[in-house]
Amino acid sequence: AAGVIQSPRHLIKEKRETATLKCYPIPRHDTVYWYQQGPGQDPQFLISFYEKMQSDKGSIPDRFSAQQFSDYHSELNMSSLELGDSALYFCASRFTGGRGMNTEAFFGQGTRLTVV
Amino acid sequence: SQQGEEDPQALSIQEGENATMNCSYKTSINNLQWYRQNSGRGLVHLILIRSNEREKHSGRLRVTLDTSKKSSSLLITASRAADTASYFCATDAEHVVTGTASKLTFGTGTRLQVTL
Numbered sequence: 001a002a003g004v005i006q007s008p009r010h011l012i013k014e015k016r017e018t019a020t021l022k023c024y025p026i027p028r029h030d031t032v033y034w035y036q037q038g039p040g041q042d043p044q045f046l047i048s049f050y051e052k053m054q055s056d057k058g059s060i061p062d063r064f065s066a067q068q069f070s071d072y073h074s075e076l077n078m079s080s081l082e083l084g085d086s087a088l089y090f091c092a093s094r095f096t097g098g099r100g101m102n103t104e105a106f107f108g109q110g111t112r113l114t115v116v
Numbered sequence: 117s118q119q120g121e122e123d124p125q126a127l128s129i130q131e132g133e134n135a136t137m138n139c140s141y142k143t144s145i146n147n148l149q150w151y152r153q154n155s156g157r158g159l160v161h162l163i164l165i166r167s168n169e170r171e172k173h174s175g176r177l178r179v180t181l182d183t184s185k186k187s188s189s190l191l192i193t194a195s196r197a198a199d200t201a202s203y204f205c206a207t208d209a210e211h212v213v214t215g216t217a218s219k220l221t222f223g224t225g226t227r228l229q230v231t232l
Contacts, residue, residue: 033219042204042222043159055211056219090159096216102147102166102208105220107159 002026004093004108012114013081021076021111025093031055032074033092033105034066043090049074050096081115088112122205122223130231135192137226139205140185146209146217148181150190152201153225159204162190195230202227 005024013019025032031050035043045058049068060066063081068074078085089112094105122139129135139148147166151159165172165181165188172179178191192199206220 031216035220035222042224045219045221048219050211050214050216055214058219088156092159092220094217096214102217104161104164105149105206105208105217106161107151109158112156 004091004106006091006108006111008111009109010112010114012116014116015081015083017081019078019081019113021078021089021091021113023074023076023091023093023108025072025074025091026106029072029093029095031094031096032068032072034074034076035090035092037088037090037110046076078113083115086113086115122203122226124226125224126227126229128229128231129195131195131197133195135195135199135228135230137190137203137228138187139189139223140187141205141207141221141223142186144209145183145207147207148188149206149220150177150179151204151206153204154201192228197230197232200228200230
């Protein structure tokens with residue numbers, strides 16, 4: 001079965017550079033979530049999209065932005081990178097459909113971003 | 117503050133023993149999901165339990181949900197060394213605008229170590 005695909009798997013950037021992380025959700029899933037996980041930490045919610053519209057916003061820095069495209073893939077853009085942005089970034093997708101049709105959320109393997 | 121708190125934070129058992137992890141949350145939920153994460157790897161979906169369900173089984177996993185106490189437990193029976201990982205619970209509620217599932221809010225996780 002198709003899973004959530006994230007690219008790249010690893011990324012090394014220098015401070016003040018820009019990074020773009022991509023997420024390809026499971027086909028027919030209408031919701032995408034982005035999470036950041038620091039070493040030894042639990043995943044922190046950044047932002048989510050439902051049917052290509054932003055649905056929730058968490059603790060996402062102003063330097064970060066995200067969007068979901070017509071083909072449902074999503075990109076997380078990170079500018080002016082700081083050392084503290086080094087973390088695992090996860091994307092998840094699920095099909096929610098409508099009220100009461102809540103289903104499992106599946107995560108990608110993540111992108112490990114290292115800022116040096 | 118985190119929606120979910122898990123205990124214990126760390127658990128060490130021998131192969132063949134049962135492992136029980138608990139998760140508590142603060143607000144009303146639609147669903148609670150359990151995930152496994154090996155160090156630095158992706159979050160693997162284990163099981164979803166809806167707010168109107170009290171117990172669910174999947175192989176060696178048994179999940180209970182007590183909405184009156186706002187808590188859930190994950191039992192892994194006959195543990196194996198390969199079960200060594202961190203385990204997270206994640207809750208969601210009904211999105212106030214779309215009516216579908218809101219963001220997932222993670223607990224702090226339990227690190228399970230299964231020794232031979």
